[in-house]
Amino acid sequence: MMNNIAIFPGSFDPITLGHVSVIRRAIPLFDKIIISIGINSEKKHMFDMEQRKSWIEKIFQDEEKIIVESFTGLTVNFCKDRNARFILRGLRTAADFEFERGIGQVNKKLNPNIDTIFLLTEPEYTPISSSIVRDVIRNNGDISQMVPKEVLKDLKIA
Amino acid sequence: MMNNIAIFPGSFDPITLGHVSVIRRAIPLFDKIIISIGINSEKKHMFDMEQRKSWIEKIFQDEEKIIVESFTGLTVNFCKDRNARFILRGLRTAADFEFERGIGQVNKKLNPNIDTIFLLTEPEYTPISSSIVRDVIRNNGDISQMVPKEVLKDLKIA
Amino acid sequence: MMNNIAIFPGSFDPITLGHVSVIRRAIPLFDKIIISIGINSEKKHMFDMEQRKSWIEKIFQDEEKIIVESFTGLTVNFCKDRNARFILRGLRTAADFEFERGIGQVNKKLNPNIDTIFLLTEPEYTPISSSIVRDVIRNNGDISQMVPKEVLKDLKIA
Amino acid sequence: MMNNIAIFPGSFDPITLGHVSVIRRAIPLFDKIIISIGINSEKKHMFDMEQRKSWIEKIFQDEEKIIVESFTGLTVNFCKDRNARFILRGLRTAADFEFERGIGQVNKKLNPNIDTIFLLTEPEYTPISSSIVRDVIRNNGDISQMVPKEVLKDLKIA
Amino acid sequence: MMNNIAIFPGSFDPITLGHVSVIRRAIPLFDKIIISIGINSEKKHMFDMEQRKSWIEKIFQDEEKIIVESFTGLTVNFCKDRNARFILRGLRTAADFEFERGIGQVNKKLNPNIDTIFLLTEPEYTPISSSIVRDVIRNNGDISQMVPKEVLKDLKIA
Amino acid sequence: MMNNIAIFPGSFDPITLGHVSVIRRAIPLFDKIIISIGINSEKKHMFDMEQRKSWIEKIFQDEEKIIVESFTGLTVNFCKDRNARFILRGLRTAADFEFERGIGQVNKKLNPNIDTIFLLTEPEYTPISSSIVRDVIRNNGDISQMVPKEVLKDLKIA
Numbered sequence: 038m039m040n041n042i043a044i045f046p047g048s049f050d051p052i053t054l055g056h057v058s059v060i061r062r063a064i065p066l067f068d069k070i071i072i073s074i075g076i077n078s079e080k081k082h083m084f085d086m087e088q089r090k091s092w093i094e095k096i097f098q099d100e101e102k103i104i105v106e107s108f109t110g111l112t113v114n115f116c117k118d119r120n121a122r123f124i125l126r127g128l129r130t131a132a133d134f135e136f137e138r139g140i141g142q143v144n145k146k147l148n149p150n151i152d153t154i155f156l157l158t159e160p161e162y163t164p165i166s167s168s169i170v171r172d173v174i175r176n177n178g179d180i181s182q183m184v185p186k187e188v189l190k191d192l193k194i195a
Numbered sequence: 196m197m198n199n200i201a202i203f204p205g206s207f208d209p210i211t212l213g214h215v216s217v218i219r220r221a222i223p224l225f226d227k228i229i230i231s232i233g234i235n236s237e238k239k240h241m242f243d244m245e246q247r248k249s250w251i252e253k254i255f256q257d258e259e260k261i262i263v264e265s266f267t268g269l270t271v272n273f274c275k276d277r278n279a280r281f282i283l284r285g286l287r288t289a290a291d292f293e294f295e296r297g298i299g300q301v302n303k304k305l306n307p308n309i310d311t312i313f314l315l316t317e318p319e320y321t322p323i324s325s326s327i328v329r330d331v332i333r334n335n336g337d338i339s340q341m342v343p344k345e346v347l348k349d350l351k352i353a
Numbered sequence: 354m355m356n357n358i359a360i361f362p363g364s365f366d367p368i369t370l371g372h373v374s375v376i377r378r379a380i381p382l383f384d385k386i387i388i389s390i391g392i393n394s395e396k397k398h399m400f401d402m403e404q405r406k407s408w409i410e411k412i413f414q415d416e417e418k419i420i421v422e423s424f425t426g427l428t429v430n431f432c433k434d435r436n437a438r439f440i441l442r443g444l445r446t447a448a449d450f451e452f453e454r455g456i457g458q459v460n461k462k463l464n465p466n467i468d469t470i471f472l473l474t475e476p477e478y479t480p481i482s483s484s485i486v487r488d489v490i491r492n493n494g495d496i497s498q499m500v501p502k503e504v505l506k507d508l509k510i511a
Numbered sequence: 512m513m514n515n516i517a518i519f520p521g522s523f524d525p526i527t528l529g530h531v532s533v534i535r536r537a538i539p540l541f542d543k544i545i546i547s548i549g550i551n552s553e554k555k556h557m558f559d560m561e562q563r564k565s566w567i568e569k570i571f572q573d574e575e576k577i578i579v580e581s582f583t584g585l586t587v588n589f590c591k592d593r594n595a596r597f598i599l600r601g602l603r604t605a606a607d608f609e610f611e612r613g614i615g616q617v618n619k620k621l622n623p624n625i626d627t628i629f630l631l632t633e634p635e636y637t638p639i640s641s642s643i644v645r646d647v648i649r650n651n652g653d654i655s656q657m658v659p660k661e662v663l664k665d666l667k668i669a
Numbered sequence: 670m671m672n673n674i675a676i677f678p679g680s681f682d683p684i685t686l687g688h689v690s691v692i693r694r695a696i697p698l699f700d701k702i703i704i705s706i707g708i709n710s711e712k713k714h715m716f717d718m719e720q721r722k723s724w725i726e727k728i729f730q731d732e733e734k735i736i737v738e739s740f741t742g743l744t745v746n747f748c749k750d751r752n753a754r755f756i757l758r759g760l761r762t763a764a765d766f767e768f769e770r771g772i773g774q775v776n777k778k779l780n781p782n783i784d785t786i787f788l789l790t791e792p793e794y795t796p797i798s799s800s801i802v803r804d805v806i807r808n809n810g811d812i813s814q815m816v817p818k819e820v821l822k823d824l825k826i827a
Numbered sequence: 828m829m830n831n832i833a834i835f836p837g838s839f840d841p842i843t844l845g846h847v848s849v850i851r852r853a854i855p856l857f858d859k860i861i862i863s864i865g866i867n868s869e870k871k872h873m874f875d876m877e878q879r880k881s882w883i884e885k886i887f888q889d890e891e892k893i894i895v896e897s898f899t900g901l902t903v904n905f906c907k908d909r910n911a912r913f914i915l916r917g918l919r920t921a922a923d924f925e926f927e928r929g930i931g932q933v934n935k936k937l938n939p940n941i942d943t944i945f946l947l948t949e950p951e952y953t954p955i956s957s958s959i960v961r962d963v964i965r966n967n968g969d970i971s972q973m974v975p976k977e978v979l980k981d982l983k984i985a
Contacts, residue, residue: 268492294448297479297482299480300479
């Protein structure tokens with residue numbers, strides 16, 4: 038029997054409460070969700086791969102269906118490697134939607150067997166993105182309503 | 196064990212190739228999908244409920260996971276009656292998204308346990324809506340690229 | 354000395370928590386805000402003018418700066434009659450913005466001295482509009498998170 | 512030799528300065544532009560067909576390339592009848608664009624030989640639509656910045 | 670008695686006619702408007718801080734309510750330092766709106782007492798942004814319809 | 828007699844099937860279309876100017892109306908140099924439209940005699956942009972549904 042495996046790709050620099058909410062609500066739909074941290078050498082990150090991965094693992098340590106991996110190359114190729122037929126994404130705004138639709142349709146051209154599944158971000162997380170979080174961190178602002186407590190704890194220690 | 200049941204609500208006046216594509220691609224995600232034809236006494240329909248229901252049943256007659264029902268009242272209440280935790284919808288355009296996000300967020304206020312799952316319409320079906328189909332029918336245009344053959348057959352006979 | 358008077362025009366059929374939030378936050382900007390209920394004989398209303406007006410008066414009975422009036426004709430003409438240089442509006446979505454920008458620019462052509470001031474709806478009220486509220490009422494749904502307690506009370510009695 | 516003929520379809524109830532600007536700027540692109548007033552028995556009009564047609568004919572009486580006709584049925588069928596390979600439309604807003612893209616793509620499905628050509632509305636005419644003009648007329652407002660002098664003259668006499 | 674103080678934050682590299690129009694129309698709403706030039710060491714500027722500040726001071730030298738300052742860090746923190754309860758912004762397009770709504774909602778999370786007030790850009794200034802102006806300058810184009818005469822004068826001398 | 832000359836400006840890094848479709852469908856509208864590759868020293872390109880130009884020349888070698896040139900500076904100035912009254916562009920999404928409208932309106936301020944003509948991208952090419960193509964190339968993905976065979980051939984050899 039074929040399993041329903043989904044990839045949730047992203048940079049997670051850092052993971053936000055919006056990401057966490059989308060992933061938790063998607064758990065019943067899949068047998069496994071692979072939170073897939075894209076390695077992009079051209080992009081500068083605020084937090085290194087180990088840190089980003091460690092946060093996500095702590096947050097979902099009690100969820101048996103969730104694993105965390107890093108990957109390079111096209112998302113659809115990583116899907117094929119992992120036997121995943123679905124890509125999972127959250128939608129916040131109409132601008133988000135236009136961007137995600139483009140990516141989703143290109144992915145379908147690259148591999149017609151892979152489909153993207155979208156969930157809505159909760160209204161209170163709509164304005165929260167990783168790049169907003171980094172901007173607030175840089176300016177020493179309060180991110181306690183934006184990231185999970187696992188991220189918050191490490192940032193306060195630092 | 197709790198099953199994953201989804202409602203796909205709509206008027207389906209008539210069902211389009213875009214609807215069919217979204218439903219077929221969502222089948223692996225759920226144990227059951229209830230295609231739910233809303234009864235709205237304030238809306239005039241081109242095709243009566245029996246006709247609309249009969250087309251959908253023919254199209255999906257070989258899909259065991261799919262059943263067709265009509266309903267009145269709030270979608271979230273029908274979900275609760277049927278034990279469905281998910282509402283399934285297709286997304287065609289940014290305008291669609293803004294509309295669906297509003298409905299999805301209101302539904303969540305009415306029943307926080309119910310979530311909406313979105314799939315993208317295929318690019319070739321993006322411009323096709325039931326209201327466009329009705330407009331083409333009224334003007335005796337060719338809808339063969341817009342609706343399933345089950346609908347087409349009956350319309351040609353008529 | 355000239356006063357800063359604003360008109361907040363609408364149908365308020367019924368007034369929502371989103372309307373109330375926008376009006377309350379705008380109070381410090383103006384000497385007077387006239388909540389202006391447009392009389393539109395071509396539109397069918399769920400609640401009659403007296404009911405709509407009465408709710409708004411109760412909600413803002415302790416706010417000295419706020420008065421409630423009905424009006425007919427162009428909003429800019431009512432502004433001129435009341436010596437109001439500003440129109441106040443809330444913005445919920447990008448679709449809202451495009452609509453309001455059109456109206457605001459037309460108003461400026463009709464009377465260049467009148468300007469529209471926009472506030473954002475709070476995220477939790479973004480999906481709430483009067484038309485959504487009416488739809489939920491018609492289907493006997495729960496509107497307790499959508500309208501002020503003054504509206505809720507009367508609807509429960511009824 | 513095949514000519515470049517374009518259809519500019521619409522209700523023109525009434526024609527606006529925005530329409531006129533788009534049509535005038537498109538004249539060099541085509542051998543003939545047929546301003547095509549759609550007959551839609553389900554829509555109520557403020558001005559009757561003869562009045563709408565007469566205004567357009569007066570406005571463009573010195574433009575040899577422009578003719579005015581009414582039509583029923585699908586726009587693409589009227590194109591075929593008139594040997595027109597192009598549909599001409601103005602674009603005002605992003606909402607306009609989404610709507611026009613849908614119509615344009617459906618037209619292409621109905622007749623792949625027909626293409627839609629878009630021009631931008633001038634910024635000062637962006638908020639002006641026929642429905643806004645009708646609303647201002649109904650409220651006795653000043654439409655002198657919204658419609659051509661040929662329309663204005665008749666409305667003032669009346 | 671508490672005063673109504675607003676911050677108008679931006680890079681103003683350089684200030685445009687669109688900025689000036691929004692600020693002038695907002696003057697009646699506030700006791701003081703602080704045009705606040707953000708210092709962002711990661712962004713490259715075409716004009717240095719002194720130049721940008723000097724232009725704005727000249728343009729508004731007769732407006733007693735307007736002062737110009739530079740600031741670092743979060744906008745909401747600068748608001749608090751200056752006792753400002755309002756952030757003032759212009760809105761040009763739907764894309765603008767989506768961006769500004771995100772920023773405005775994040776600011777509200779960071780400090781719930783601060784609200785953003787929006788005015789519409791005049792239609793003729795809708796396409797004008799500082800980045801467009803810089804692009805035209807780089808290509809030796811004519812910016813006389815895009816920036817105030819105080820900016821134009823210095824650029825022509827240079 | 829004045830000719831209808833159009834500029835189709837872009838980076839074409841590389842040219843896509845979407846570009847080619849828009850250009851081919853626009854040929855009947857103009858006496859000459861100059862595909863104009865902008866030289867932008869601040870932008871890094873994947874393919875050098877000679878390569879990009881050579882591909883376009885091969886694709887359109889049988890189209891007498893089409894020539895290929897590179898240019899620096901403002902597009903409107905290049906139009907004037909080449910006696911072109913029209914700029915030709917394709918429209919894919921609402922985000923595209925908002926961007927193109929801004930550029931088109933700025934161009935009109937810089938030279939009121941020049942107008943932008945838009946065609947819709949075909950639905951199947953809507954998600955394809957040069958930047959998506961470059962991203963797929965970088966990740967060794969299959970671009971055979973995204974670029975013309977002339978581009979594909981050289982990339983496979985390399």
